[in-house]
Amino acid sequence: MNASAQAQTHEFQAEVKQVLDIVVHSLYTDKEIFVRELVSNASDALEKLRHTQVTEKTIYDEELPLEISISSDDQANTITIQDFGIGMTEEELIENLGRIAHSGSKAFLEAIKKEGATNENLIGQFGVGFYSVFMVAEEVRVFTHSWKPEAQGYCWKSDGSGSYSIEPAEGQRRGTKIVISLKDEYKEFASSDRIKAILERYSSFVPFPVSLNGDSINAVQALWLKNKNEIKDDEYVEFYKFQAKAFDEPQAWMHFSADAPLAINALLFVPGENMERFGFGRMEPGVALYCRKVLIDPSPKELLPEWMRFVKGVIDSADLPLNISRENMQDSALMQKLGAVVTKRFLKFLNEMASKEVEKYESFWKGFSVFLKEGATMDFANREALSKLLRFESSAKDKGTLVSFEDYVSRMPEGQKDIYFVNGTSRESIEAGPYLEAFRAREIEVLFCYEPIDDFVMNHLGSFSEKRLASIDQSDIQLDAVASPDEPESLSEEESKALCEWLKETLGENVSEVSVGNRLVKSPAIVLNADAMMNANMRRMMQAMQGEEASGLKAKVNLQINPHHGLLKNLASLKERDTALAKEVACQIFDSAMVSAGLLEDPQEMVQRMYGLLETVSK
Numbered sequence: 001m002n003a004s005a006q007a008q009t010h011e012f013q014a015e016v017k018q019v020l021d022i023v024v025h026s027l028y029t030d031k032e033i034f035v036r037e038l039v040s041n042a043s044d045a046l047e048k049l050r051h052t053q054v055t056e057k058t059i060y061d062e063e064l065p066l067e068i069s070i071s072s073d074d075q076a077n078t079i080t081i082q083d084f085g086i087g088m089t090e091e092e093l094i095e096n097l098g099r100i101a102h103s104g105s106k107a108f109l110e111a112i113k114k115e116g117a118t119n120e121n122l123i124g125q126f127g128v129g130f131y132s133v134f135m136v137a138e139e140v141r142v143f144t145h146s147w148k149p150e151a152q153g154y155c156w157k158s159d160g161s162g163s164y165s166i167e168p169a170e171g172q173r174r175g176t177k178i179v180i181s182l183k184d185e186y187k188e189f190a191s192s193d194r195i196k197a198i199l200e201r202y203s204s205f206v207p208f209p210v211s212l213n214g215d216s217i218n219a220v221q222a223l224w225l226k227n228k229n230e231i232k233d234d235e236y237v238e239f240y241k242f243q244a245k246a247f248d249e250p251q252a253w254m255h256f257s258a259d260a261p262l263a264i265n266a267l268l269f270v271p272g273e274n275m276e277r278f279g280f281g282r283m284e285p286g287v288a289l290y291c292r293k294v295l296i297d298p299s300p301k302e303l304l305p306e307w308m309r310f311v312k313g314v315i316d317s318a319d320l321p322l323n324i325s326r327e328n329m330q331d332s333a334l335m336q337k338l339g340a341v342v343t344k345r346f347l348k349f350l351n352e353m354a355s356k357e358v359e360k361y362e363s364f365w366k367g368f369s370v371f372l373k374e375g376a377t378m379d380f381a382n383r384e385a386l387s388k389l390l391r392f393e394s395s396a397k398d399k400g401t402l403v404s405f406e407d408y409v410s411r412m413p414e415g416q417k418d419i420y421f422v423n424g425t426s427r428e429s430i431e432a433g434p435y436l437e438a439f440r441a442r443e444i445e446v447l448f449c450y451e452p453i454d455d456f457v458m459n460h461l462g463s464f465s466e467k468r469l470a471s472i473d474q475s476d477i478q479l480d481a482v483a484s485p486d487e488p489e490s491l492s493e494e495e496s497k498a499l500c501e502w503l504k505e506t507l508g509e510n511v512s513e514v515s516v517g518n519r520l521v522k523s524p525a526i527v528l529n530a531d532a533m534m535n536a537n538m539r540r541m542m543q544a545m546q547g548e549e550a551s552g553l554k555a556k557v558n559l560q561i562n563p564h565h566g567l568l569k570n571l572a573s574l575k576e577r578d579t580a581l582a583k584e585v586a587c588q589i590f591d592s593a594m595v596s597a598g599l600l601e602d603p604q605e606m607v608q609r610m611y612g613l614l615e616t617v618s619k
């Protein structure tokens, strides 16, 4: 039978077509990345074979060495990349090369959906894996034979437009051979010098022998086992790109080894970009686990705490049993110890960066603070170290300057017991709001938080170096009276007391308590949170999460009035002359204070009342 009679044509999945379209109409200036992608796939396939060999008795072409061979032909304008790895069955060809199920391309696609294909910078952050070959290829043929002894050999073929074909192919060795016919304008890649130059940059990180046109071109080495002094910065950078399959440059790395309590060689990288910020899902753990250079798990789930998922790299421990399986790894005490030791070292590394390389740390903080905050709320064992790494703007410093809890504590005057913070949408809104004025008048430093998660962080931490963390809208904060020489005349004590009683009666259930406050300078009134467990932001978040059902979460507030303020002085006499109007004014003062606190839920009633009052004053 004619082989091509058996060729089956398949359409690419719609998403793949989309990726191919972008790849071909090329966003990448860097065409050569396809070499790295294919070599990385070949290396993955060999790694998978190595694992399969542990569990399976019969493997097709068992005796073949675990190697990658590359050949280029500048007459025929082709490059061939062959591995003796795990290979693919027909179903796997369809699944892996016809659909998007794999990591790189999926992330790429999600990012495009979100940002639009126009953002070249963004696109440049991704590898599109196998499909990148169509940047340079006119046609690609993938010859493969799975490790499964009963499987057949196949040839997958496509020009990268809308479809591909698969047909049986006799005489295949185990693994995968990819034959790339180059487009005319990219025939430079058929030159062996060009390919060699590309491969030389990272082939030493490929954990299998690589040859080009028959000559070996790499000495396999595990960079993380080498001595730090012998490694150049660009070797670290290339290693990061290869190992993490990354397209950015790492902003920092930590390379350490220890003999006790465990034998560890670790090389951890902080990426340049926080990929979660681009809006596609949660990252998988990025630190691979090795035992004496042998990969045990490329993405171990239980090794490092969740918040460290942004970290890439390698941990190698000679103390792990080589035959450890991924299943029993999870509850192994050894794994926990290993993870704990590396986490502590990493925190120490960040702490040193924070004190010695302030700018570098702050730029890391900009992109990755969310992970440290998550850690501060979830990682109980490392809470203290994490809390030292947190940074805030502060009322004591200019916009843009960041301070730590330690900075704050070092400036605390004797007698001050709490560390004060406030959460608001921006520095400007905090400074314009009524809460800060009491602290400003007394020159008490307040930390500024701008993100909703900050409240959870503060709440979980509770204190720092035995100083309570207190939100300045909390009603149990006692501040000393400030004597201000030019303070306007105040209501008398009696008048104030009567006004408070009347206000409580008028406002009814809406307030727990009305009192004269010493917190206010310019504002007529504020509401303070009377709920020690939950501040305004947290309540808003709970309400957003639980919707209407959260009615039980109605804010418990105290109203504090400013007896020096003209409005309150007027109100004290208005309530004797015109009770109806005084009641309207009282409600309006209360609602305005609620707005400042971010607690007013439905402004409609207030708006209507306001129109009524305006009508009265404009008579």
Ligand code: ADP
Pocket (backbone or CB within 6 Å): 037, 041, 042, 045, 083, 085, 086, 087, 088, 096, 097, 102, 103, 104, 105, 128, 129, 130, 131, 175, 176
């Ligand atoms: P990723 O490597 O991120 O999974 P790729 O697009 O690079 O994505 O590859 C897609 C899938 O195709 C791989 O996950 C793998 O299952 C399969 N594949 C690619 N190249 C090979 C190969 N040389 N040998 C075996 N399988 C391969």
Ligand code: MG
Pocket (backbone or CB within 6 Å): 037, 040, 041, 104, 129, 130
């Ligand atoms: Mg890949």
